[in-house]
Amino acid sequence: MKTILWATLTANGNYAQSGPENPPKKEALADFATHAQAAGNFIVGRRTFEAMRGNGGGGPFGEVDIVVVSKNASEIPGVTVVRSPQEALSYLQQKGHQTALISGGADIHNSFLGQDLVDEVIFNVAPVLEGKGLNLLINKDNYQYKHVKLLGCKPLGGDVIQLRYAIDR
Template sequence: MKTTLWATLTANGNYAQSSSENPPKKEALDDFAAHAIAAGNFIVGRRTFEGMLENGSVGGGPFADLDIVVVSGNAGDLPGVTVARSPQEALNYLQQKGHQTALIGAGADLHNAFLSKGLVDEVIFNVVPVMEGKGLNLLIDKDNYQYKHVQLLDCKPLGSGVIQLRYAMDR
């Protein structure tokens, strides 16, 4: 199964944090929806999923017919989704459902869990035109300085200053 990690980054390289002062760019959200629909699924962390519930992003619309997997060690029942306890359990579930691609959608901690376990084949970064102070980073190993070379597959503007970079990763 091919796994694609999708993330929004700031112009200075941080994992972009959304807030009322810095809402997500429409172009990035539309791009995520297009990738999720193409994959037929997406995987998110519990806090991200709860945020999606609060702002009405799930429960209908473009995500109505998708397999949504929430990875959490302490989530109870969540409406309309499957809860997995680990990244590998999430991938196993989607593979058993017949999916050829898994889209890892949101949450820096979850992204880092997939990256540190070497479970990512491709990354899609939407770089938004904002600089951020203290921020989060995507890491392949939080304890050691490591390098993982990637191959640029595509680079394109999405509009409103958002640039998309797509890289292949060796597993």
């Protein structure tokens, strides 16, 4: 199964955190919806899912399998809850999906990256600088590099640029 990590970054490279003073860019949200529809699924952490749902999220995801990774939640109506990244991928594979879209938050992204479960990354770079932010990490304990290959670069509008990379695994 091909795994794609989708994230929005700030122009200075932080994992973009949205909120009332910095809402997500509509171009990035539309791009996420397009990728989720194409994959037929997305994997998300519980806090990020609750934030999506609290903001009226759910919109274009009627036929999309949503998998929430949570160590605490046992059941969330309308979605599948699993305990680990591997369990999320196994579930989607059993459902016949060829691609898994990993959508957020930073802890989920870092879990998948740290376990070497990501084949491709899509970074939408938002036109904002963030003073203190979260980072995407391939390993929290060691300083290391992982080589990537640029697959594409395109503007999404609203000064958002998308970078797409394949990861050597």
